[in-house]
Amino acid sequence: MHVTWERTWSRWPGVACALFGLANIIGALAGPAELWFPGIVIGSVRAAIGLKGGLPLFESVPRAVVPGTEWIPRGLRSIRRRRIAASLSPLIWLPIAAIILPRVPETLLATIFLLTALPFVAVCAIWGLSGCPRCGGYFNPVLRPRFSLSMSRCDKCDLGIHDA
Numbered sequence: 001m002h003v004t005w006e007r008t009w010s011r012w013p014g015v016a017c018a019l020f021g022l023a024n025i026i027g028a029l030a031g032p033a034e035l036w037f038p039g040i041v042i043g044s045v046r047a048a049i050g051l052k053g054g055l056p057l058f059e060s061v062p063r064a065v066v067p068g069t070e071w072i073p074r075g076l077r078s079i080r081r082r083r084i085a086a087s088l089s090p091l092i093w094l095p096i097a098a099i100i101l102p103r104v105p106e107t108l109l110a111t112i113f114l115l116t117a118l119p120f121v122a123v124c125a126i127w128g129l130s131g132c133p134r135c136g137g138y139f140n141p142v143l144r145p146r147f148s149l150s151m152s153r154c155d156k157c158d159l160g161i162h163d164a
């Protein structure tokens with residue numbers, strides 16, 4: 001899967017976000033050991049987003065190897081698959097968390113919680129940050145929450161998820 005970074009921010013918000021991430025890491029390391037891992041993970045994500053100046057964009061179709069006429073049907077198919085995976089992931093995660101977390105000692109709780117949630121967060125992030133096969137921008141309204149959230153049409157060019 002090809003990942004590009006959309007430079008959505010100007011320089012200073014990115015720098016601020018990166019510094020905030022570094023502060024998270026330092027703050028976590030100065031605190032109790034059970035917060036090291038969550039602090040480092042969350043801090044590094046913030047630092048990476050800040051340094052890259054925006055969020056990653058996960059291409060829905062490998063444009064370099066797929067002929068142009070196939071981009072839209074294949075891209076939409078992969079966005080539909082990612083949407084199903086993202087909507088199923090809480091249903092899979094909840095029972096796993098319900099079984100594992102009560103058995104975990106309290107000092108490890110934050111770490112284990114994050115470890116179990118990470119794969120599912122990743123599945124949702126890949127769907128949420130999918131690229132539109134027609135216009136190449138984000139398919140979903142990223143960083144622009146709307147009241148009537150439509151996740152079935154491209155936010156930029158209005159391509160419908162079932163159009164092909």
Ligand SMILES: [Zn+2]
Binds near residue numbers: 132134137156157
């Ligand atoms: Zn589009």
